[in-house]
Amino acid sequence: NYYRDVNRLLHAVQKNATKGDPRSVVKAIDNFCRQKEWAMNVGDEKGCILDSVVSEVNPVTVLELGTYCGYSTVRIASLLPPRAKIITLEFNPDYAKIARQVIAWAGLEDKIQVVEGPSGEWIPKMKEQFGVKTFDLVFLDHWKDRYLPDTKLLEDCGLLRKGTILLADNVICPGTPDYLEYVRNSPRYKSQYFKSHLEYTKAEDGLEKSVFLG
Ligand SMILES: O=C(NCCNC(=O)c1cc(-c2ccc(F)cc2)cc(O)c1O)c1cc(O)ncn1
Numbered sequence: 724n725y726y727r728d729v730n731r732l733l734h735a736v737q738k739n740a741t742k743g744d745p746r747s748v749v750k751a752i753d754n755f756c757r758q759k760e761w762a763m764n765v766g767d768e769k770g771c772i773l774d775s776v777v778s779e780v781n782p783v784t785v786l787e788l789g790t791y792c793g794y795s796t797v798r799i800a801s802l803l804p805p806r807a808k809i810i811t812l813e814f815n816p817d818y819a820k821i822a823r824q825v826i827a828w829a830g831l832e833d834k835i836q837v838v839e840g841p842s843g844e845w846i847p848k849m850k851e852q853f854g855v856k857t858f859d860l861v862f863l864d865h866w867k868d869r870y871l872p873d874t875k876l877l878e879d880c881g882l883l884r885k886g887t888i889l890l891a892d893n894v895i896c897p898g899t900p901d902y903l904e905y906v907r908n909s910p911r912y913k914s915q916y917f918k919s920h921l922e923y924t925k926a927e928d929g930l931e932k933s934v935f936l937g
């Protein structure tokens with residue numbers, strides 16, 4: 724089952740990665756997923772696109788929707804300036820448990836807050852619970868049918884500012900058609916597609932980068 728798999732992924736990190744070295748944690752997960760068991764991390768190919776967007780935005784406040792094992796959380800956090808923070812939401816408690824341990828192995832606990840529960844319930848509480856004003860970068864990688872409702876929720880809660888970047892994984896596979904249609908046709912976004920492949924496979928997938936225009 725899914726939980727046993729993610730536990731084996733954690734053991735591969737603890738066996739093959741150097742404690743406190745985020746890039747070795749990323750490498751260990753990619754090697755495990757290529758050689759042993761596929762897992763739904765953003766992966767190395769799309770991960771490079773994620774890295775370039777994070778480096779370009781240089782965000783101080785990041786929201787990640789969908790932590791899973793913490794692969795992209797570690798990838799993003801390893802590129803952030805000293806005081807920058809990531810809040811990452813995960814619905815599934817088993818995934819959250821593994822992610823906290825992967826994040827600890829990478830030594831990035833101080834930059835990352837893992838929050839368990841449904842994104843639809845937590846987004847409206849971001850300001851009061853975490854003292855967030857607006858997000859500089861949002862990485863969407865959770866349930867594909869939640870991308871659009873959660874984006875509208877972020878707008879309605881005033882958590883996006885002029886220039887906030889939304890970066891969405893899996894817009895082709897598994898696909899997020901309603902979200903794509905929205906960000907590509909709404910006058911409030913400027914959208915761009917980065918063609919790539921589904922993690923660890925040859926299937927097409929890609930990231931959609933959308934700038935909120937206010
Ligand atoms: O599964 C939960 N989240 C992961 C969302 N992510 C995905 O579903 C995902 C899936 C795929 C994928 C692609 C091809 C394929 F054949 C199978 C899966 C790839 C990805 O890159 C993802 O990101 C989940 C559980 C739960 O109980 N509650 C809230 N969320």
Ligand SMILES: [Mg+2]
Pocket residue numbers: 763764765864892893
């Ligand atoms: Mg994904």
